Amino acid sequence: MLRQHRALCISAERLLLHEEVADAFLDRFVARVRALRLGPGLDYAVDVGSLTSARRLDVCVEHVRDAVAHGARVLAGGRARPDLGPLFFEPTVLEGVVREAACYAHETFGPVVSVYRVRDDAEAVERANEGDYGLNASIWTRDTARGRRIASRIVAGTVNVNEAYAATWASVGAPMGGMRASGLGRRHGAEGVHDFTEAQTITTQRLWGFGVPPGMTSEQWARALTAGVRVMKRVGVR
Incomplete structure (x- = not known):
């Protein structure tokens, strides 16, 4: 039997649905959930396994309870499953x-x-960019x-357009972060490599410094420096 451990640390916690397709989507989505x-299996006989700690289970229970107390409806799941093990919680749709609910702006x-x-x-982008996470x-x-x-307007380190698992699975050249x-x-x-490096700057003074050269007044030197900086900006000298 093939036995493997599967884990995912990037999962959707909020779904923003256009009101014209929301009902049709939810009918199919809730049925799938x-x-x-x-x-508890470690093979493909199960779709969802155990949580990792009692703290995570407590957060799930509390977030669902708090959301319902604030008027939310449970469309699927919503319960711990101690019959399956100490850290199981049903896949839940709210x-x-x-x-005001805890799960609105805090990570479950x-x-x-x-x-x-x-x-x-516009409303989808505004709602997606609410909160502290990205x-x-x-x-x-x-x-x-x-x-x-739309993706370019979302404040998040990675934004996928449609299913992107195959496109990103081996994209080790694409930076990942929030x-x-x-x-x-x-x-x-390259950005990931740079995180493990320290940049060093070495400068060497050539000709003269910023002191006023012989034969020039301070005002003349100031005008010359200003003109020189303008020229360098115009030609793109760094």
């Missing part, structure tokens, strides 16, 4: 999560996703050019 196989880092309906791209986002659209335009409170620096690519 309810059909996910939850269990709708109607308000800003568990199988809990909240869905929000938006009117247009690790990963994805844009799903048939118009990939439009998707890239923005805002989502991590520091980058890994992979």
Whole structure:
């Protein structure tokens, strides 16, 4: 039997759905979530495994409880499953999560996703850029050019247009990292290498310094320096 451990640290916690397709999407999405196989197996017989710690389970339980207390509806899941093991929690879909709920702006880092309906791209971008985190986002659209335009407005270290697993699986030249409170620096690519280096600057003085040359007044020297800087800027000298 093939046995492997699968883990994913970049999972969607918020889904922003255009109001024209939200109902149709949720009908299919919620059905798929309810059909996910939850269990302790290490092979492909299960879809979702155990959480990693009691703290993560507590956060999942509390975030769902708090969201419901603030008026959210549980469309799927929402319960711990001690019958399967001490750290199991059902894949959960929430709708109607308000800003006052803990899971609105704080990371659950568990199988809990909240869905929000938006009117247009502008509102979607505004909602996506709320909060302190900016690790990963994805844009799903048939118009990939439009998707890239929207992606450029998202404040996140990585933005995928549609399914990007195959495109990014071996893209070791592409830097990976977050923005805002989502991590520091980058890994992979030239940026990742630079994180492990220290830049050194060595300068050598040639000719004369900034002192006034013989035969010139301070005012003349100041005008000459200003003119020289303007010329260098114009020609792009560094």
